[in-house]
Amino acid sequence: MSESKTADLTSVAMTPRRNSRMGDTLAYWMPKLVLSPTLIIVLVFFYGFILWTGYLSFTNSRMLPSYDFVGWANYVRLFNNERWFVSLRNLAVYSVLFIVICLAIGLSLAILLDQKIRAEGALRTIYLYPMALSFIVTGTVWKWMLNPQVGIEQFVRSLGWETFRFDWLVDPNFSIYTIVVAAVWQSSGFVMALFLAGLRGVDDSIIKAAQIDGASRFMIYTRIIIPSLRPVFFSAFVMLAHIAIKSFDLALALTGGGPGVSSDLPAIFMYQMSFTRNQMGLGAASAMIMLLTVVAILVPYLYSELRTKKHEH
Amino acid sequence: MNTNPNRRYADITGRALLYAALGIMAIYYLLPLALMIVTSFRSMDEIRMGQLIDWPTQLNLDAWRIAWSEAQIGARSERGLQPYFINSMLITLPAVAISTLIGAVNGYVLSFWRFRGSNLFFGLLLFGCFLPFQAILLPHANVLGRMGISGSITGLIFTHVVYGLAFTTLFFRNYYVTLPGELIKAAQLDGAGFWRIFWRIILPLSTPILTVCVIWQFTQVWNDFLFGVTFSDPSSQPVTVGLNNLVNSSTGERRYNVDMAGAIIAALPTLLVYVIAGKYFVRGLTAGSVKG
Numbered sequence: 001m002s003e004s005k006t007a008d009l010t011s012v013a014m015t016p017r018r019n020s021r022m023g024d025t026l027a028y029w030m031p032k033l034v035l036s037p038t039l040i041i042v043l044v045f046f047y048g049f050i051l052w053t054g055y056l057s058f059t060n061s062r063m064l065p066s067y068d069f070v071g072w073a074n075y076v077r078l079f080n081n082e083r084w085f086v087s088l089r090n091l092a093v094y095s096v097l098f099i100v101i102c103l104a105i106g107l108s109l110a111i112l113l114d115q116k117i118r119a120e121g122a123l124r125t126i127y128l129y130p131m132a133l134s135f136i137v138t139g140t141v142w143k144w145m146l147n148p149q150v151g152i153e154q155f156v157r158s159l160g161w162e163t164f165r166f167d168w169l170v171d172p173n174f175s176i177y178t179i180v181v182a183a184v185w186q187s188s189g190f191v192m193a194l195f196l197a198g199l200r201g202v203d204d205s206i207i208k209a210a211q212i213d214g215a216s217r218f219m220i221y222t223r224i225i226i227p228s229l230r231p232v233f234f235s236a237f238v239m240l241a242h243i244a245i246k247s248f249d250l251a252l253a254l255t256g257g258g259p260g261v262s263s264d265l266p267a268i269f270m271y272q273m274s275f276t277r278n279q280m281g282l283g284a285a286s287a288m289i290m291l292l293t294v295v296a297i298l299v300p301y302l303y304s305e306l307r308t309k310k311h312e313h
Numbered sequence: 314m315n316t317n318p319n320r321r322y323a324d325i326t327g328r329a330l331l332y333a334a335l336g337i338m339a340i341y342y343l344l345p346l347a348l349m350i351v352t353s354f355r356s357m358d359e360i361r362m363g364q365l366i367d368w369p370t371q372l373n374l375d376a377w378r379i380a381w382s383e384a385q386i387g388a389r390s391e392r393g394l395q396p397y398f399i400n401s402m403l404i405t406l407p408a409v410a411i412s413t414l415i416g417a418v419n420g421y422v423l424s425f426w427r428f429r430g431s432n433l434f435f436g437l438l439l440f441g442c443f444l445p446f447q448a449i450l451l452p453h454a455n456v457l458g459r460m461g462i463s464g465s466i467t468g469l470i471f472t473h474v475v476y477g478l479a480f481t482t483l484f485f486r487n488y489y490v491t492l493p494g495e496l497i498k499a500a501q502l503d504g505a506g507f508w509r510i511f512w513r514i515i516l517p518l519s520t521p522i523l524t525v526c527v528i529w530q531f532t533q534v535w536n537d538f539l540f541g542v543t544f545s546d547p548s549s550q551p552v553t554v555g556l557n558n559l560v561n562s563s564t565g566e567r568r569y570n571v572d573m574a575g576a577i578i579a580a581l582p583t584l585l586v587y588v589i590a591g592k593y594f595v596r597g598l599t600a601g602s603v604k605g
Contacts, residue, residue, distance in 0.1 A: 030507045031426035035434065038419050038478055042438050045456075045475050049449040056451055065455060112335055125591055126339045129346070132587035132594065133580050134536035136553040140560050140576045141345045144352075144569055155366060189342065193595050246445050249538035253557055267539075270447045275543065284451055291448040298443050 050291065057284035065280060074285040084286065087264040090176045094265070095244035097180045098187075102240055103233065105184065106191025111221065113192070114199045124196070127189035135186065139253025142182040143169070146254075172262035175255050179247070179263060182254055187243060191236050198232035199225065238301045245293055266290050353377060353574035360569055376570035380578060384571060386558045389547055394578050397555025401535060401582075403466050404551055408473035409530040415474070416481025416526060417519060421511050423482070424489035425497050435486065441479030449476075450543055457544060464546035472544055473534045480533075481526050484597070488522035489515070521593070528590055529597035532583050552579045 060070045078084050109127060113120055130138065145151040148167040156164040168174035168181075202225055210220050248267035255263040266286055274283030348366065353376050355369040382393035389396075423435050453472065454463065462468035492515075500510045541551040550558075556579045560572050587594050 027507060031422040031428060034418055034507075035422050035431075038415065038438070038482065039434060041475050041478060042434070042441065045449065045453070046441050046444060047437070049452040049456075050444075052452040053448050053450075065451070109335075109338060112331060115331060117331070117335065123335055123339055124595075125588075126342050128591070128595065129584065129587055130342060131598065132532060132583045134538065134553050134556075134583070136536075136538050136557050137576045137580045138345075140556060140572055141349055143560070144572065145345065145348065150360075150567075150569065185342070185345070190598055194599055197599055242443055246447075249553070249557075252538075253560070256561070267445075267447060270450075271539075271543070274451055280451060287445075287447040287450070290445050294443055294445050298440075 053284050053287050053291075056280060057288050059281055061280035061284070063278040063280065070281070074281040078282060078285045078289070081282075083261050083264060084266075084269060086261055087266045087269045090263060091245065091265055094176055094180055094183075094247070095241060097177070098183050098244050099237060099240045101180070101184045102188045102191045103236060105188040106236065107195050107226070107229075109188070109192040110195035110199055113196060124193070127192050129189070130186040131190045133186065135247075135250040136253045138182050138186045139250050142178065142185070143254050146178050146181070169255065170259060172259045175259060175263040179251050179254055179265075183243075183247065183250055186250075187240065191240070194232055194236050194239075195229065198229045202228055234301065234304070238297060241297050242294065245290060245297075349573045349577055352570055353380075353577055355570050357566075357568055357570060373570075376568070376574040377578075379568070380559070380571045380574040384559055384575075386555060387547065387562050394552060394555050394559065394575055397550055397552040398578065400466065400549055400555075401552040404469045404473065404541075404549075405531060405534045408470045408477065408534045409527055411470070412474045412477035412481045412530055413523065413526050415478060416483075417485045417516065417523070418511065419478070419482040420485025420487075420489050421515055423486045424492070425494065425510075425515075426507070435482075438479050438482055441476065442483060444476070444479075446476065446539055450539075454544065463544065464549060466549045468544055469540060469549060469551070472540050473530075473537070476540075477530055477533065481530060484522055484526045484529070485519070488519070492518065524590060524593045525597040528586055528594050531586060532594070535583050555579075 055067075056065055057074050058069055058071060059066055060068050060073070113123060117123065146166070146169040148154065148165075148170060151166075153164060153166040156166070168178045206224060207220055210224055215223070246267060247265055248271065251257060251263060251265050251268055257264040257268045267290070270283050270286040270290065272283075273279040273286060277283075351367075351369060352360065354372050354374070355367070356373040356375060359367070359370060359373075380394055382395050384393050386392070386394070386397075423431055457463040457468045457472070460468075460471075462471060496514060497510050500514055505513065535551075536553065537551065538553040538557070541554045542557075545551065545554065556575050559575050
């Protein structure tokens with residue numbers, strides 16, 4: 001399709017006025033010329049750098065890149081590293097909770113907002129504004145609210161519930177959950193927006209038909225509307241998983257990976273190994289694992305996107 | 314509509330519950346922001362004596378002054394968040410302008426001047442939207458060093474342009490493919506060339522997507538922390554890094570009012586953009602997932 005279009009464009013361009021040959025040549029090359037800086041960026045700064053990182057992960061680079069090949073040694077060290085395991089486990093706990101809670105809150109809010117609510121615009125604005133904030137800002141605010149000495153715990157105690165405990169931030173067994181709390185606060189409104197757009201796209205005639213058949217509102221939602229939102233679930237899942245894997249700033253601002261390394265995440269591990277601990281090879285290996293995780297989530301997504309696109313045509 | 318009073322009663326209760334639930338959620342989202350604002354106007358004495366949730370007895374601007382221009386952040390000689398804020402402006406404005414412009418031209422080519430391989434190119438570029446930046450940090454640091462712009466504002470602008478292009482191109486390409494192709498065929502019949510068509514016909518039609526793209530890039534670049542902390546030196550650090558240092562490095566007693574004033578300062582530009590042009594912000598967010 002694309003080639004036929006180009007062909008008739010150039011023929012149109014040539015017919016009206018036969019300019020100099022050079023003009024035509026320039027016109028022919030101009031689109032390619034214009035794209036070439038981006039092409040170079042994509043090839044070098046995207047794919048080239050990924051290969052380069054991959055290469056570094058097989059070398060004994062420490063503070064500076066070295067090109068002494070050490071095979072899989074960094075990967076062996078990585079998976080024998082207890083801190084890496086803590087960060088992987090944290091990522092699993094954090095991303096599952098983060099994704100599930102965000103989907104649940106997002107879908108519920110979208111359904112509630114879809115009931116011809118009077119102040120819908122204002123409410124939508126309120127639910128979504130945290131998405132405009134930097135994760136560092138979110139981390140700063142929640143760090144203070146979750147601090148047991150001055151935040152929510154102390155507030156509830158002063159109301160009279162003296163034994164109230166909410167000290168996840170300083171409890172190594174629970175610190176990772178504080179990141180979930182703050183991340184859900186920031187991102188659930190965004191999922192609401194995705195679902196609301198999906199709800200508005202559901203075909204009204206099917207719902208009307210079901211109503212005439214006497215289906216209850218609950219049935220209509222669980223049997224017709226929510227199943228038809230499957231593509232939205234899918235893309236929301238991919239966006240959220242992507243946010244979770246890249247999470248770095250929020251964890252750094254909120255817990256700094258602590259107490260100890262109890263809320264460490266792969267992104268923090270990678271940064272510290274590469275830039276403060278002089279373990280570049282190890283850092284590169286952890287970066288490659290992160291990349292592979294993203295690819296593993298992305299490939300089925302893109303595959304299904306492309307397939308549905310083909311069906312549309 | 315309903316004559317049955319029981320049914321009607323249930324409907325009214327249902328609506329009341331619905332609004333209550335929505336209201337509670339609104340409070341949940343607003344509370345942290347409200348606490349931030351209120352706390353930034355309280356004095357440290359009040360905070361020490363008082364509560365998490367409490368009105369300031371008087372409007373105290375000390376925290377704002379300290380956060381903006383007096384707090385000692387790290388070992389810098391300049392004080393306060395002000396220099397960081399200026400850095401963020403110096404980084405964000407050119408990065409947004411350049412990446413948006415290149416994205417627009419790319420989108421124009423990929424929609425109206427396709428050639429063999431242009432779809433493949435677009436596919437390769439799209440992966441950049443999902444690239445975890447950890448996978449390019451080490452080589453990028455190296456190359457910035459070789460280009461002689463490591464640790465500088467220029468280096469950060471360059472970085473944000475390079476890794477922003479995937480999204481900006483996506484925005485414009487997806488918008489332009491919805492425009493009719495006859496538009497530029499007609500212009501070509503009139504003898505208009507590549508650039509003339511772009512400046513005279515395509516760009517004037519692009520206002521909505523330009524807005525979406527500028528807002529998206531502004532939010533992304535302003536809120537960035539990873540590049541800001543990795544590729545900067547103390548003189549070029551953006552405000553997110555400044556805020557993180559302010560909160561984590563000051564010695565002695567924690568000054569929560571100063572932290573909160575600092576957080577608002579760092580959040581203000583993107584919040585303003587959101588309040589003014591929220592519709593376009595949402596469109597940018599959803600453009601990557603729900604096709605639009």
